[in-house]
Amino acid sequence: MKTEIIAIEGTTPGTRIELVALHFGEAGSGPKAYIQAGLHANEAPGLLAAHHLRERLTALEAAGGITGEIVLVPAANPLGFAQHVQGSHHGRFALGDGINFNRNFPFLVDIVAERAGHALGHDAARNRDVIRAALRAAISQVPCIRPAEYLKRGLLSLAIDADTVLDLHCDGEAEMHLYTLPSQAEAFQPLSRLLGARAVLTSTESGDYPFDEAISRLWVELARRFPDRPVPEASIACTVELRGEADVGHGLAAADAEAIIGFLAARGHLANAPQALPPALCEPTPLEGTEALSAPMAGLIVYHRQVGDWISTGDIVVEIVDPMDGHVVPVRATTEGRLFARAGDRFAYAGKRLGKIAGKIPFRTGKLLSP
Ligand SMILES: [Zn+2]
Structure with missing residues (x-):
């Protein structure tokens, strides 16, 4: 060597x-x-x-x-x-x-x-x-x-x-x-x-x-x-x-x-x-079909689903909780597939990536990777 x-x-x-x-x-x-x-x-x-x-x-x-x-x-x-x-x-x-x-x-x-x-x-x-x-x-x-x-x-x-x-x-x-x-x-x-x-x-x-x-x-x-x-x-x-x-x-x-x-x-x-x-x-799936869930607002990240779960369209995968005003906003999947990744911490800023679902149907265009 x-x-x-x-x-x-x-x-x-x-x-x-x-x-x-x-x-x-x-x-x-x-x-x-x-x-x-x-x-x-x-x-x-x-x-x-x-x-x-x-x-x-x-x-x-x-x-x-x-x-x-x-x-x-x-x-x-x-x-x-x-x-x-x-x-x-x-x-x-x-x-x-x-x-x-x-x-x-x-x-x-x-x-x-x-x-x-x-x-x-x-x-x-x-x-x-x-x-x-x-x-x-x-x-x-x-x-x-x-x-x-x-x-x-x-x-x-x-x-x-x-x-x-x-x-x-x-x-x-x-x-x-x-x-x-x-x-x-x-x-x-x-x-x-x-x-x-x-x-x-x-x-x-x-x-x-x-x-x-x-x-x-x-x-x-x-x-x-x-x-x-x-x-x-x-x-x-x-x-x-x-x-x-x-x-x-x-x-x-x-x-x-x-x-x-x-x-x-x-x-x-x-x-x-x-x-x-x-x-x-x-089986391989298109990255264009991978749903990247993102936080609609800042707050605490509370997951409802585990890594490895099969997610159906409309399922609540995670909630964002604002401890200041008490708002709780669910984040739902818009595709179906396996939830293969979640965030590593539990604080969200608006727009933070919260999880990834390996869907089969392409729907995304442009830049496909996380920032
Ligand atoms: Zn890396």
Whole structure:
């Protein structure tokens, strides 16, 4: 295992932060996988799963069990790690500018199309290599000023040429669920089954350029721009939501790491034969059909329904209680499906996201992810 340190310039003189990437196996000797945890720095389940993955990958490498290269970034957001303010940890947004750490990743389609489009031929594998060379060159030239921009460029430079990409997150209170492109749901079915996912949410574009789509969606977009040239979906990427923020324990994390190891084997990243898959616990549903319940006013959050409940249209899922004037406002579902996530705290501001229901019928458009 080789350790790579990427320096991130701080905002003030004398500050410099280090991003740590662990490289297992041999680069260029086979397929490449990339796994990161803690891009939202206060989401502990992925960070602990990465700790267990480090141990498993170290053992697999010693046994010659890695067919290509696997890159693990066990703590992807050292900037967010440091954002403690008066006793609270803020790991989702950069405190300096309020931008979500998992949004606004560089989307390199235009620059790669311009530089590599003329070189594309009729061999899909060669086109993949041409595009990847252009991607590696392009990411190194992305301009950066703010620390979060250095961080995003550093992470993307590690992952941009990987065949398989996993971004480990968690929700407030939640069941295991995944986000990916509709065209890649099939490829991630082994992961979904091994992890026991209860929702797989797919969208061709969820909005605001999250990390996974900055890698996966550019292949889809390049194929659209060059319809007379074969452009494969060479990189598959997925956001894995490892339950809720308090679901942190060695038992869960070790099992999740083992599921990811099983998926890496299924994808050909490991020398050992893939294991038999458990049955799927859900079918993919459109992210456009996921109802994001929001608070109509500020107040206390009182849930009527549990994570994992089946919700029917019209059901009261949660109430908002205003303790000042005594108002109690029910929040009803407008779709039916499984309630797979709820908020992690019990105070609502007006507009706060309160829960997510995996509905089957698309009805949302525009930006589909939580702020
Ligand atoms: Zn997250």
